[in-house]
Amino acid sequence: MNKELTQEMIEISIPHRAEYVSLIRLTVASIANRMGFDIEDIEDIKVALSEACSNAIMHGGCPKDDNFIVQFLLEKASLTISVSDFGKGYQKESIPEPNTEELREGGLGIFIIKSLMDDVHIDSGNNQGTSIRMIKNLREES
Ligand SMILES: Nc1ncnc2c1ncn2[C@@H]1O[C@H](COP(=O)(O)OP(=O)(O)OP(=O)(O)O)[C@@H](O)[C@H]1O
Ligand SMILES: [Mg+2]
Structure with missing residues (x-):
């Protein structure tokens, strides 16, 4: 990010096709790398964003x-990513917490x-589409 700016925004509009998830992974890896995230954090961000895009x-x-x-909202200490679709949405309360002891696909x-x-943070509702916002903070340099 340009050091003089406090925040910058990048927005991409993507067709509903699984083949575009790899494009998003490459894009976010490049953004996060430029911001100074380490490899482990970049991998975490890629996985999280892939899951949100797959949804x-x-x-x-x-x-x-x-x-x-x-x-993508790039700030000095954090990267905020929002994935918004205009589909049917869902009721968060109707989705059960996964039971990690009884792993299923x-x-x-x-x-x-x-x-x-x-x-x-997830915003969703019947016929209102879904928007998921996720934040990763940059670790303080030690
Ligand atoms: N963008 C979305 N639009 C509508 N419903 C959604 C959306 N994202 C999630 N959901 C609902 O929430 C449920 C849980 O999502 P989650 O990603 O945890 O699991 P999954 O997509 O069913 O399975 P997995 O991600 O493990 O392949 C989904 O099954 C779906 O009913
Ligand atoms: Mg999913």
């Missing part, structure tokens, strides 16, 4: 030609995002 593609796609939006994406990022 937008798998569950959030309503009209086929309506893209979803990924927004599926139902882990949001749990993974919450465990990898420092702060996660």
